[in-house]
Amino acid sequence: MRWLLKFWDSTVGKKVVMGVTGIGLMAFLLVHMAGNLQMFLGADAMRRYAELLRTSEELLWVARLGLIGMAVLHIVAALQLTAINAKARPEGYARKVPQVSTLASRTMRLGGILLAAFIVYHLGHLTLGWFHPALVHLQPYGNVIIGFRSPLVVAFYVVAMFFLGLHLFHGAWAGFRTLGLAKRSAEPLQRAFALWFAVIVSAGFALIPIAVYLGILA
Amino acid sequence: MNLTLHVWRQPAPGQPGRIVDYPAPDISPDMSFLEMLDVVNERLIERGEEPIAFDHDCREGICGSCGLMINGAAHGPMKLTTACQLHMRSFKDGDEIWIEPWRAKAFPVVKDLIVDRSAFDRIIQAGGYISAPTGTAQDANALPIGKPEADWAMDNAACIGCGACVAACPNASASLFTAAKITHLGALPQGQPERMRRALAMVDRMDLEGFGGCTLFGECQEACPKGISIDAIMQMNRDYVLASATKVEAKEWSGSA
């Protein structure tokens, strides 16, 4: 156990934790996105999917606690690294021009905070019903249609998914590099996989609120 | 050509500094950047003013002494080029040039544009020795090393320790430097016996010196005059994870310095 604490104490250790949890969350996002797209198959398909997820209450909680654990580790490591990084340059430059860093990489912290806010809102919206006018248990299709009646909610979801895409455009590339899983390359900054992953996941999620707004799903 | 310089002036460590403007008329485009500063300094001395202090030694791009933030880019606008190998033809007549020291908590300013980079020396020291036996060198072909691995080690050994990676990194991280040093030994058979302990000790020292962590912005690789790749950081992280998980005792190694 001591080695784990020491590992966590180092910047490399914290970043590796971010990479592992980030990639774990990416896997969840892919499954979640594919599951959501069953909205286009109709209310019955969505209900069967919801029932499938609730086959075992115990297993569901294992998955939930795993996700919460990963999110907490990811965010705590991000906050601690941000504090370390801020201290590493107490006096800045009068002139500093980014040469190759992407907008995505420079907005990881800001975008991350937005994502955290979105996650809380989203759970309160479609899982717990705090921010939902009429949430009915095991009726996901209707819940989604009613939940996206307000254009404001649709807009917030779409904006959040844009920032998710930005976060993933950096994260889905950086995560594998942090863990040393990418191949050595003559062009280490090229990130085709991350681009595809980010576009597919964020567009896949955003499709549903947009389709409800346009009346394609009703 | 006629230029205007905006130069960071700071009399001593810990003292307040500021940007001072200097006109630099009649500069030849064939001068190196440091020769241009020499000319400006000669004129300052003639006027009885304090010359601008900057670090330099070889002036041929191999020692790593020079290091200036020039118009917001480490070592200036030319890729794969140290400040001493940068020439004034890279600028235009009438240009304004901002010249600042490397900025990092671990690189305190000594004077004007000179920073103390001994944190790098302490990271190297923490790495310790390799247990290659001394005496007559063994036959060159006794230890066959594949061409890709030999190249990989050599690419990383090209690091001159100038600190541009730290200066360019928005986190002031020394990851590229430390990774290059860990990799150029770790890639070769001679570096294997101490490989795990070296990774632990050097990363721990890097953190202890107050450098930031790696966010993979990629700025370090772009700034590196020797073209060292962020691929090295993958090697450092892999070695560090492996070393931590196999519980190698790093105490006596990281305890030095």
Ligand code: HEM
């Ligand atoms: C939808 C959930 C999320 C996923 C799938 C995700 C994924 C990732 C991945 C894969 C990385 C790259 C890690 C690495 O470079 O090794 C990353 C980095 C990062 N994430 Fe997330 N993330 C998520 C949510 C968040 C949240 C809620 C925050 C809030 C603070 C956050 C903050 C950050 C920061 C600051 C970085 C960059 C850290 C650094 O390199 O200094 N992320 N994320």
Ligand code: FES
């Ligand atoms: S003075 Fe030696 S590298 Fe520039």
